[in-house]
Amino acid sequence: MSRRPTPPSLVVLKKELIDGVRDLRSLFSAFFFPLLGPLTIGLVAINIDKVTNDQEIETLYVEGGERAPALIKRLEQDLEIQPAPADAEQKIRDGEVSVLLRVPDDFLERSARGEPAVVELISDGSKPDSRSVTSDVEEAVAAYSSELGVMRLLARGVDPSLLRGVSVDRVDVAPPERRGGDIVGAVAGMFVIISAFFCNLYLVIDATAAERERKSWEPLLLTAAPRGAIVLGKWMAGLTFGYAGVIATAVLTLFPLAWLDLERAGIRLLITPGAVAVILVHLLPLAAFASAAQLLLASLTRSFKEAQTYLSLTMFVPMIPGMWMSIDPLPAAPWMMAVPALAQQMLLTRTISGEATPILWQLGAAASCMAFAALALVGMRWVVGREQ
Amino acid sequence: MLRAEGLARRFGQVVAVESVSFEAQDGQITGLLGPNGAGKTTSLRMIYGLVRPDAGRAWVDHLDPATAPLEARRRLGVLPDSPGLYARLTGRENIRYFAELNGIANDAALDARIDALARTLDLERVIDRPATGYSQGERMKVAIARAIVHDPPNIVLDEPTNGLDVMSTRAMREAIRALAAEGRCVLFTSHQMAEIGSLCDRLVIIGQGRVIAQGTIPEVIHQAGAATLEDAFVALVGPADGLGHAAGASP
Incomplete structure (x- = not known):
């Protein structure tokens, strides 16, 4: 059995991958990180559930409801109306009943005379769940009261709009999927983008600074493998770990978002397998850049600790676009496509928000990442070729 | 020369x-x-x-x-001063890596050559164990085997x-x-x-x-x-x- 020799870059790739898979630290950093996204989203999901649970229809007990049929009809829009049990006030104190609305005997009489009619709202203010019911009732009573006032003015031939000084009309032009998408997309996108830098971190350090430290660097350079092939092999290994992390993080972070009922929170995201596939295509050049840039940086250091320090510090840089955009969503501009990480953050957010991006922008983002990656690799080739 | x-x-x-x-x-x-x-x-x-x-x-x-x-x-085969091995690779994998980097095909002939080197250097017992557990002498001998596996x-x-x-x-x-x-x-x-x-x-x-x-x-x-x-x-x-x-x- 005689085989052709394997190209040296592939020999290096294979060795670095085997070494990386056997290194618990590399493996842990590559496959623990993708779990952080869904964990965070799980926390968000619990909170959204809490918020939406509060909006469930609550019960209001009414005493003498037959005396104010129009008011009760209005209250029925938001609350479940139940006739009050006997001894209702005591039951509120005991916490068995949360809120009681009492319509006094003279309600109709006073109304008929055009006097302000009074209803009593009885609750235990120290119980948090009673507050949303009381505020619902107050709103309904206020609305009913102002309707009644309008009718009375009209009956006397007065224009009711005279009573209104200023009114506010809110106009929000953003479609609902954009507003929510910008923020949720920024945070989810940040996770996915960081994974390109984080998941290959230890493999990259192990293939450079740690190789110097354990003194296998000089023997490696004394083989007949071209320096460029060694650089290329290490880069491909870093890219493999980084991109595997990107795929895992994107799948584990984005799909749970699709399962959450975010629309109840006014957020609509377009997370389909197709959209995730598009995002993964956008992130391949970023993973290529991340691997090259980190290799260059790590090859400039002399020890594992030094490399770890510098690389963890630079890890914050690609987080900036995501953090910025979750606070202040920037309008996309063509120049942003030239900036690695920022471009991918934009593309990702736009993709899951259902916004189209010009194809030229998409190509520009990929081209820019690849150009920076090539530059970093040339830089590392120079570092490796330098005299020791 | x-x-x-x-x-x-x-x-x-x-x-x-x-x-x-x-x-x-x-x-x-x-x-x-x-x-x-x-x-x-x-x-x-x-x-x-x-x-x-x-x-x-x-x-x-x-x-x-x-x-x-x-x-x-x-x-040229070189054993530099204080040569480092890859601790997570076995002795055989360390040697094979350098053989392949020197343009030797990874085939049965290479394995036979590594076996012969292991015999000469009295490494047969440890050649398929991860290098992390090697003694100083075993490390040195694997480093020598690695340096000469491509028959320089x-x-x-x-x-x-x-x-x-x-x-x-x-x-x-x-x-x-x-x-x-x-x-x-x-x-x-x-x-x-x-x-x-x-x-x-x-x-x-x-x-x-x-x-x-x-x-x-x-x-x-x-x-x-x-x-x-x-x-x-x-x-x-x-x-x-x-x-x-x-x-x-x-x-």
């Missing part, structure tokens, strides 16, 4: 190698001797093509490593018996003799006079960045007018000089 022709190299203000010329012949064991900081490692690095000479040339057979580094390295005609061993126990040292010496007997050019450095005396066909003594003496062992002893090799070495290098230089010079 390895040859240095007037090699010179300075790092900043420090002259590491002033002028080194010697030749190591095929089929012979050539010892490179010198106090710490005399310029041995820098001279060797110029032969490997890792450091460019300011003046002079190095030859690996008919190749100049400064202009044809890859071809020169293919004909020229071999440089920088202190190959450093840190080895008696049995391993003996096995290593046998292996070195066998390599030269196969017609290879073996150049090695050591600080142990007894080892050099028993192994070397020829001797090159370096001090202060220059070659002080070279020839067969009797020639060198005669040249120094001494009785033993150690006396000759001390007479030629001078103890004070050696220390003074070591203090002033970097690697």
Whole structure:
């Protein structure tokens, strides 16, 4: 059995991958990180559930409801109306009943005379769940009261709009999927983008600074493998770990978002397998850049600790676009496509928000990442070729 | 055949190698001797093509490593000082990695060659274990196997018996003799006079960045007018000089 020799870059790739898979630290950093996204989203999901649970229809007990049929009809829009049990006030104190609305005997009489009619709202203010019911009732009573006032003015031939000084009309032009998408997309996108830098971190350090430290660097350079092939092999290994992390993080972070009922929170995201596939295509050049840039940086250091320090510090840089955009969503501009990480953050957010991006922008983002990656690799080739 | 022709190299203000010329012949064991900081490692690095000479040339057979580094390295097997293995790879994987990097196909013939090396170096018991559990001697022997697995005609061993126990040292010496007997050019450095005396066909003594003496062992002893090799070495290098230089010079 005689085989052709394997190209040296592939020999290096294979060795670095085997070494990386056997290194618990590399493996842990590559496959623990993708779990952080869904964990965070799980926390968000619990909170959204809490918020939406509060909006469930609550019960209001009414005493003498037959005396104010129009008011009760209005209250029925938001609350479940139940006739009050006997001894209702005591039951509120005991916490068995949360809120009681009492319509006094003279309600109709006073109304008929055009006097302000009074209803009593009885609750235990120290119980948090009673507050949303009381505020619902107050709103309904206020609305009913102002309707009644309008009718009375009209009956006397007065224009009711005279009573209104200023009114506010809110106009929000953003479609609902954009507003929510910008923020949720920024945070989810940040996770996915960081994974390109984080998941290959230890493999990259192990293939450079740690190789110097354990003194296998000089023997490696004394083989007949071209320096460029060694650089290329290490880069491909870093890219493999980084991109595997990107795929895992994107799948584990984005799909749970699709399962959450975010629309109840006014957020609509377009997370389909197709959209995730598009995002993964956008992130391949970023993973290529991340691997090259980190290799260059790590090859400039002399020890594992030094490399770890510098690389963890630079890890914050690609987080900036995501953090910025979750606070202040920037309008996309063509120049942003030239900036690695920022471009991918934009593309990702736009993709899951259902916004189209010009194809030229998409190509520009990929081209820019690849150009920076090539530059970093040339830089590392120079570092490796330098005299020791 | 390895040859240095007037090699010179300075790092900043420090002259590491002033002028080194010697030749190591095929089929012979050539010892490179010198106090710490005399310029041995820098001279060797110029032969490997890792450091460019300011003046002079190095030859690996008919190749100049400064202009044809890859071809020169293919004909060269090097055990550098303090060689590191990949701890998570087995001995066999460490050796195979370097074989493949030197352009050897990963096939049954390579495995057979690694088995033969393991037999020669008494590594059969540990060759398929991760290198992390190796003793100093096992590490050194795997590093040697790694350096010569691609069957290079020229071999440089920088202190190959450093840190080895008696049995391993003996096995290593046998292996070195066998390599030269196969017609290879073996150049090695050591600080142990007894080892050099028993192994070397020829001797090159370096001090202060220059070659002080070279020839067969009797020639060198005669040249120094001494009785033993150690006396000759001390007479030629001078103890004070050696220390003074070591203090002033970097690697």
